[in-house]
Amino acid sequence: xxxxxxxxxxxxxxxxxxxxxxxxxxxxxxxxxxxxxxxxxxxxxxxxxxxxxxxxxxxxxxxxxxxxxxxxxxxxxxxxxxxxxxxxxxxxxxxxxxxxxxxxxxxxxxxxxxxxxxxxxxxxxxxxxxxxxxxxxxxxxxxxxxxxxxxxxxxxxxxxxxxxxxxxxxxxxxxxxxxxxxxxxxxxxxxxxxxxxxxxxxxxxxxxxxxxxxxxxxxxxxxxxxxxxxxxxxxxxxxxxxxxxxxxxxxxxxxxxxxxxxxxxxxxxxxxxxxxxxxxxxxxxxxxxxxxxxxxxxxxxxxxxxxxxxxxxxxxxxxxxxxxxxxxxxxxxxxxxxxxxxxxxxxxxxxxxxxxxxxxxxxxxxxxxxxxxxxxxxxxxxxxxxxxxxxxxxxxxxxxxxxxxxxxxxxxxxxxxxxxxxxxxxxxxxxxx
Amino acid sequence: xxxxxxxxxxxxxxxxxxxxxxxxxxxxxxxxxxxxxxxxxxxxxxxxxxxxxxxxxxxxxxxxxxxxxxxxxxxxxxxxxxxxxxxxxxxxxxxxxxxxxxxxxxxxxxxxxxxxxxxxxxxxxxxxxxxxxxxxxxxxxxxxxxxxxxxxxxxxxx
Numbered sequence: 001x002x003x004x005x006x007x008x009x010x011x012x013x014x015x016x017x018x019x020x021x022x023x024x025x026x027x028x029x030x031x032x033x034x035x036x037x038x039x040x041x042x043x044x045x046x047x048x049x050x051x052x053x054x055x056x057x058x059x060x061x062x063x064x065x066x067x068x069x070x071x072x073x074x075x076x077x078x079x080x081x082x083x084x085x086x087x088x089x090x091x092x093x094x095x096x097x098x099x100x101x102x103x104x105x106x107x108x109x110x111x112x113x114x115x116x117x118x119x120x121x122x123x124x125x126x127x128x129x130x131x132x133x134x135x136x137x138x139x140x141x142x143x144x145x146x147x148x149x150x151x152x153x154x155x156x157x158x159x160x161x162x163x164x165x166x167x168x169x170x171x172x173x174x175x176x177x178x179x180x181x182x183x184x185x186x187x188x189x190x191x192x193x194x195x196x197x198x199x200x201x202x203x204x205x206x207x208x209x210x211x212x213x214x215x216x217x218x219x220x221x222x223x224x225x226x227x228x229x230x231x232x233x234x235x236x237x238x239x240x241x242x243x244x245x246x247x248x249x250x251x252x253x254x255x256x257x258x259x260x261x262x263x264x265x266x267x268x269x270x271x272x273x274x275x276x277x278x279x280x281x282x283x284x285x286x287x288x289x290x291x292x293x294x295x296x297x298x299x300x301x302x303x304x305x306x307x308x309x310x311x312x313x314x315x316x317x318x319x320x321x322x323x324x325x326x327x328x329x330x331x332x333x334x335x336x337x338x339x340x341x342x343x344x345x346x347x348x349x350x351x352x353x354x355x356x357x358x359x360x361x362x363x364x365x366x367x368x369x370x371x372x373x374x375x376x377x378x379x380x381x382x383x384x385x386x387x388x389x390x391x392x393x394x395x396x397x398x399x400x401x402x403x404x405x406x407x408x409x410x411x412x413x414x415x416x417x418x419x420x421x422x423x424x425x426x427x428x429x430x431x432x433x
Numbered sequence: 434x435x436x437x438x439x440x441x442x443x444x445x446x447x448x449x450x451x452x453x454x455x456x457x458x459x460x461x462x463x464x465x466x467x468x469x470x471x472x473x474x475x476x477x478x479x480x481x482x483x484x485x486x487x488x489x490x491x492x493x494x495x496x497x498x499x500x501x502x503x504x505x506x507x508x509x510x511x512x513x514x515x516x517x518x519x520x521x522x523x524x525x526x527x528x529x530x531x532x533x534x535x536x537x538x539x540x541x542x543x544x545x546x547x548x549x550x551x552x553x554x555x556x557x558x559x560x561x562x563x564x565x566x567x568x569x570x571x572x573x574x575x576x577x578x579x580x581x582x583x584x585x586x587x588x589x590x591x
Binding site: 065 | 438439440442443444445446447449450451452453454456457458460461464504506535559560565567581583584
């Protein structure tokens with residue numbers, strides 16, 4: 001089977017999941033006929049086919065598994081969001097179409113993605129502006145103490161970090177492509193560890209400073225972990241020295257610890273993380289309520305889950321069992337409905353996506369492509385880690401979206417662009433001479 | 434009845450998800466196993482087969498065509514290399530030596546054919562790029578053409 005036919009075939013399970021998922025929710029609500037779910041599935045399959053045709057034409061040699069994995073995650077997201085609220089699902093389906101248009105646009109207009117290198121400082125500056133946008137008075141929006149959203153006219157909330165992560169990675173990949181040799185040359189080795197010269201630590205310190213500033217300004221541990229971790233991954237691959245990420249991680253930990261003990265908002269999050277079931281914290285505004293409810297919901301799922309539509313998303317007295325079930329805490333709802341088995345399936349999807357991403361990085365034929373693939377993949381992996389780690393209480397909970405699954409236009413569009421870039425890199429790498 | 438169909442759907446849903454994952458995972462693993470092989474094949478151009486052909490290009494020497502470094506590891510931007518009667522680019526012992534981990538030891542060469550210079554890829558592992566498209570067979574060079582091998586980029590100046 002050729003690569004593209006393999007990809008086409010792999011889109012079938014995604015549509016099956018959508019049909020099955022919608023049917024299950026219909027039956028649970030015992031409202032309308034499950035025939036409707038078939039038409040939803042057909043529509044979804046049609047959209048995926050359109051995406052597939054664009055892939056077939058523009059990047060014929062690209063990795064055949066990325067797009068189906070993304071489609072499976074997106075269909076799962078649509079089902080769970082539909083289960084939470086049909087209105088939100090309709091909006092999400094529209095965003096899915098918009099995301100596919102951006103996906104196709106990236107594939108068509110950025111075929112030579114290496115020209116991004118030429119605009120790296122413009123891209124870096126634009127990304128920084130995007131990151132700081134939520135702090136602009138009157139424009140920014142504070143959610144749970146973190147500044148992550150920008151309210152646009154028309155009531156749309158735009159999440160600039162989602163786009164900034166791609167821009168920052170593009171900048172880092174092209175910057176480190178040029179400077180990596182300088183970073184390694186003249187470094188001393190001590191006890192088997194490479195210690196870079198102090199002056200060469202400059203860029204590292206600069207980005208560390210930027211991550212810390214983000215932590216202070218945006219007040220979001222998750223996003224800064226995502227950005228800084230992505231940077232360390234690219235740096236590690238660029239220099240092939242383990243000491244860089246180790247030193248960087250140490251610096252980040254020290255900074256994060258300092259801020260956690262001194263900045264109120266971050267401090268609260270850590271408190272809630274350590275004692276989610278403390279009654280005082282549970283009742284406090286911005287306390288551990290969110291996290292505790294998320295843990296209850298996940299425990300409720302068991303091994304096989306309550307069934308799609310079977311969990312208690314809405315409390316009998318009104319209000320949601322889990323706060324923000326369609327965005328930050330969607331993973332808890334998935335675990336509640338599909339159980340440990342379903343949740344592991346979701347994690348496996350991401351693992352396979354990341355494996356494909358790193359595979360693309362290893363076969364890429366020039367450094368910029370390698371570094372870009374590593375960076376994009378790492379940032380996505382870290383985003384999943386931050387939110388899944390957050391809701392499962394591995395790290396303090398911070399609000400980032402679950403890529404491709406969570407409700408939200410910015411997240412969906414940005415991550416589809418990210419996937420398109422990976423496809424472009426893999427097409428160039430796998431193209432036969 | 435409702436319970437039963439619900440349960441069946443639930444199991445079916447999870448089954449489809451895992452069948453998909455299993456399929457992607459096994460295909461991906463096969464891919465990884467395959468990737469190990471071509472790397473072991475090393476540089477096919479290290480055989481010296483092409484070396485004999487190089488001498489044929491000597492015929493009309495005295496050209497002042499040059500390659501200008503746009504960006505290349507180990508070279509400074511703006512450096513120029515005379516092509517002369519023809520030159521080979523690569524990581525090995527060749528006329529234009531690349532310090533580029535993506536270059537093969539004998540990666541590509543430029544030879545003179547009549548009055549034009551022709552760029553040819555020497556079965557390199559990672560390919561040669563001319564003006565953002567990958568080189569197929571031997572291709573004549575024009576003023577301002579950009580030649581890219583891995584991280585190294587040159588501009589052709591006749």
